Amino acid sequence: xxxxxxxAPLLLLLGLYIHSAVSQEAEDSTEAPPPPxxxxxxxxxxxxxxxxxxxxxNSIRGSFEAVGSYFDSMLExxxxxxxxxxxxxxxxxxxxxxxxxxxxxxNGCSSYFFGLPIPEGMDMGIPAMTKxxxxxxxxxxxxxxxxxRCDSKFRWCLHSICSDLxxxxxxxSKVETCETVADTLFNTVWTLGCRPYMNSQRxxxxxxxxxxxxx
Numbered sequence: 067x068x069x070x071x072x073x074a075p076l077l078l079l080l081g082l083y084i085h086s087a088v089s090q091e092a093e094d095s096t097e098a099p100p101p102p103x104x105x106x107x108x109x110x111x112x113x114x115x116x117x118x119x120x121x122x123x124n125s126i127r128g129s130f131e132a133v134g135s136y137f138d139s140m141l142e143x144x145x146x147x148x149x150x151x152x153x154x155x156x157x158x159x160x161x162x163x164x165x166x167x168x169x170x171x172x173n174g175c176s177s178y179f180f181g182l183p184i185p186e187g188m189d190m191g192i193p194a195m196t197k198x199x200x201x202x203x204x205x206x207x208x209x210x211x212x213x214x215r216c217d218s219k220f221r222w223c224l225h226s227i228c229s230d231l232x233x234x235x236x237x238x239s240k241v242e243t244c245e246t247v248a249d250t251l252f253n254t255v256w257t258l259g260c261r262p263y264m265n266s267q268r269x270x271x272x273x274x275x276x277x278x279x280x281x
Contacts, residue, residue, distance in 0.1 A: 155273035172200035
């Protein structure tokens with residue numbers, strides 16, 4: 067499945083979210099009538115127009131902020147800006163390891179891998195594949211790590227298991243299944259792993275002069 071095939075449902079969901087948010091704001095404005103003018107003062111038409119204009123600008127601004135937030139999330143989900151998934155500080159400084167950061171326990175291939183539930187049978191009962199997934203988790207959780215180097219090591223680890231399996235057993239069907247699973251895991255990481263990598267880097271790193279980003 068290509069990235070554009072994955073992008074289509076995301077754009078649809080984003081459009082539905084924006085439509086729902088705008089509709090809700092319109093309903094709220096209809097249900098809540100403006101307060102009556104104070105006693106002794108006539109209603110000022112110009113003031114009412116200014117208030118309507120201010121409400122409209124705030125509504126548009128809020129919609130753009132929501133779109134921007136979802137767009138950033140979608141960029142990370144699809145592989146980062148310009149296709150480059152790399153954690154950077156806003157002011158050009160290199161991220162530094164966060165003091166007191168405790169690397170989370172690796173959770174292997176059978177748990178919620180990158181937030182996506184993976185069937186427990188994916189590791190084929192081969193413990194070494196779980197080791198590869200644990201190594202990838204630790205690589206992502208290391209401040210300053212390069213995602214593509216982590217992914218390349220992950221792929222090498224998976225396929226080395228299949229090579230060892232071929233040497234030890236020689237069963238073609240078993241080796242082919244191993245390689246299929248290895249390719250599936252790697253392609254999942256390569257295509258959908260940007261956001262988990264960025265979240266891991268946000269937790270493990272900090273940027274001087276910046277607060278910790280929202281995960």
